[in-house]
Amino acid sequence: MPKSFLIDTTRCTACRGCQMACKDWHNLPAIETKQTGTHQNPPDLNPCNYKLVRFHEHKTADGRVMWNFFPDQCRHCIHPVCKDVADMAVPGAIIQDEATGAILCTEKSAQLSPEDAQAVIEACPYNIPRLDPVTKMLTKCDMCFDRVSNGLLPMCVKSCPTGTMLFGERSEILAEAKKRLAKIKKTFPKAFLADQRDVNVIFLLAEEKEHYYEYAAF
Amino acid sequence: MNSTRRAFLKGVSAGVLCISLSQLGFDLTEAKAYAKELKIKNCRAVTSVCPFCAVCCQVIAYERNGELIATEGDPDFPINEGSLCAKGASLWSMYTNKHRPTKPMYRAPYSDKWVEKDWDWTPDRIAHLVKEARDKDLILKNEKGQTVNRLESVFWMGTSHASNEECAAIHQAMKGLGVVSIDHQARV
Numbered sequence: 416m417p418k419s420f421l422i423d424t425t426r427c428t429a430c431r432g433c434q435m436a437c438k439d440w441h442n443l444p445a446i447e448t449k450q451t452g453t454h455q456n457p458p459d460l461n462p463c464n465y466k467l468v469r470f471h472e473h474k475t476a477d478g479r480v481m482w483n484f485f486p487d488q489c490r491h492c493i494h495p496v497c498k499d500v501a502d503m504a505v506p507g508a509i510i511q512d513e514a515t516g517a518i519l520c521t522e523k524s525a526q527l528s529p530e531d532a533q534a535v536i537e538a539c540p541y542n543i544p545r546l547d548p549v550t551k552m553l554t555k556c557d558m559c560f561d562r563v564s565n566g567l568l569p570m571c572v573k574s575c576p577t578g579t580m581l582f583g584e585r586s587e588i589l590a591e592a593k594k595r596l597a598k599i600k601k602t603f604p605k606a607f608l609a610d611q612r613d614v615n616v617i618f619l620l621a622e623e624k625e626h627y628y629e630y631a632a633f
Numbered sequence: 634m635n636s637t638r639r640a641f642l643k644g645v646s647a648g649v650l651c652i653s654l655s656q657l658g659f660d661l662t663e664a665k666a667y668a669k670e671l672k673i674k675n676c677r678a679v680t681s682v683c684p685f686c687a688v689c690c691q692v693i694a695y696e697r698n699g700e701l702i703a704t705e706g707d708p709d710f711p712i713n714e715g716s717l718c719a720k721g722a723s724l725w726s727m728y729t730n731k732h733r734p735t736k737p738m739y740r741a742p743y744s745d746k747w748v749e750k751d752w753d754w755t756p757d758r759i760a761h762l763v764k765e766a767r768d769k770d771l772i773l774k775n776e777k778g779q780t781v782n783r784l785e786s787v788f789w790m791g792t793s794h795a796s797n798e799e800c801a802a803i804h805q806a807m808k809g810l811g812v813v814s815i816d817h818q819a820r821v
Contacts, residue, residue: 436722440703445726510667519667557667564669573705576716 417493417516418563419588420572420616422486424627425599425606426579429454429468429484433571433580437466437488440559440570460487462547465556466571469628485627486579488571489543489556490614491518500538501553504531509553516585516615517558520544524553542630585615592617609633676702680710683721687793687819688712690721701728763787763810771811788814 443463448456455470469485495518501508508524511517527535529546532553536544544555559569567573572582581588592608596619599606603621609632611617624631676695681704683690691710695702704724708715727733737755738747770786789807791800807815
């Protein structure tokens with residue numbers, strides 16, 4: 416049974432601790448960004464940000480403003496399309512770890528031609544992988560593979576101060592996700608678990624995915 | 634990113650494509666070759682305190698050969714229980730940032746240049762200026778002739794990182810000098 420994450424967006428305060436913790440653990444450098452009128456910064460995932468809190472606001476029918484936070488990351492799919500597409504060009508460029516279910520971009524991903532790398536990026540239903548222009552490797556969340564293999568929590572989960580993020584055995588995470596969903600449905604009747612059968616990073620969303628991010632769910 | 638390829642793959646991903654390819658057995662053993670070595674292996678773990686806000690979350694700093702390798706929240710500390718916000722989570726970046734001054738910086742009055750100063754020079758300079766200000770400005774009596782011993786030209790800005798005991802000592806020291814304006818960094 417692989418490992419899974421639960422990301423309960425109804426608890427997220429968008430402190431972006433996960434985003435920074437991820438950056439620090441992976442020794443990723445700062446990048447130049449601009450103030451674009453939103454707290455979502457940098458504006459998109461990139462080779463120096465494997466985790467990004469996305470911000471989205473909209474008005475409800477009764478005129479209230481909803482401000483939704485979406486800590487975006489690789490979903491570590493149970494059947495990873497990125498891997499299938501990469502395998503057609505360079506077998507082993509993207510691998511799936513048996514024990515944890517982690518989907519990992521290896522050094523072989525640098526052997527992908529620019530076109531193939533682009534195909535892998537576009538294959539991802541969640542718009543996650545990014546091409547590092549320096550190393551030519553595909554980059555994305557690696558489930559903190561070194562930490563998880565050594566019995567530690569992924570850095571984002573470890574850092575989360577609000578209990579938004581949980582990590583553990585898939586069966587336990589699914590059970591907890593269902594428990595939380597039942598509770599949240601009382602306040603947000605449209606709440607759902609995004610693609611829970613297909614992914615190991617299960618987002619609990621309070622509203623339709625459009626109110627979070629275009630690629631929040633399949 | 635709205636390519637037709639993605640739309641196509643969305644349609645078939647749960648179907649034929651992924652099952653056939655992932656079951657052909659492209660080696661799962663390769664995952665073992667992926668870096669499993671923990672980067673904080675053989676590091677000395679030192680507890681420290683996040684320098685940002687008044688919550689004072691405790692952190693564990695991992696050090697090897699005098700180099701800071703990583704920082705993370707201390708799960709044994711009852712306040713943050715291992716978690717950290719964006720500021721606390723960025724301690725490694727902050728510490729290793731080339732823009733971080735590691736020596737006291739001094740800008741002389743009317744100067745437009747910062748000068749690096751010695752750690753010993755700085756407290757001496759502060760002590761001399763405090764003494765100078767107090768000797769010059771101490772108000773012994775008010776207009777009615779009552780003893781006030783008040784020093785209005787100095788104020789104390791406290792830090793979230795002072796413990797109760799340190800605050801008590803600071804408070805007594807400041808009151809001893811006659812300082813009446815005492816405030817705290819977290820209120821600013």
